Amino acid sequence: MTKSEIVAAVYERVGGFSKKEAADIVELVFETVKETLGRGEKIKISGFGNFVLRDKRQRRGRNPQTGEPLTITERRVLTFKPSQILKSELNPHEDGAEGMDGHADRDSGVDLAAAAPSSHSSPAVVPARSGRNDASHARR
């Protein structure tokens, strides 16, 4: 998917924009996200994920091609942490427990074990994005 396909989606689904206006407004969305990250501020999109900035210290590394040792300078990097909702949407046959738990990485063992016998994952997971709270309440 490219930006032009996102523009087409906005043009068709939101309506009321010319194609040029749809292109401009999509550009503005990405531009705003970029500028915010460029100011050192992270971006949190619920149901999608977080774009997080991390400061890395200088460290010793190697050129993977030649094996030569080199110094990697300190730098600020951008990482994307997908939301639990997005993760479970990409894995519709999995147990729903992961998608409902904000700390699945740490807790999944307990929750998967506890939830596995009772849960019928897909129906609870699939509508999670639109009616998130309802879906999670229904599960408990």
Add this chain to the structure above:
Amino acid sequence: MTKSELIDAVAARGELTKARAELVVSCVFDSMIEAMKAGEGIEIRGFGSISVRPYRPYAGRNPRTGQPVDVPAKRLPFFKVGKELRELVNSSRHLAITGDDDDTPRSSKRNGDKR
């Protein structure tokens, strides 16, 4: 910056109502989610790309209890930052990192997810 703050910023800068800006911002992220669900990658020039990577199942452990756990095969989105944004972010190094921390109880939506 949260999604609703992004909506406010887009509304102000694009001279749209907040309701329209919300439709646009939601449509942008929803269409990306749909692409990922279809296993399709996303490429935004100057920003970065997101690919959907398959992971094999593995035997993990609950770090708290040490109990073995079967981690099933899964697909996860992988974001690769674009050159322009990578350089922009790195050049902000003299600025403090801001934005609420993941652990702050500010966002009630997130807490709602956990219950």
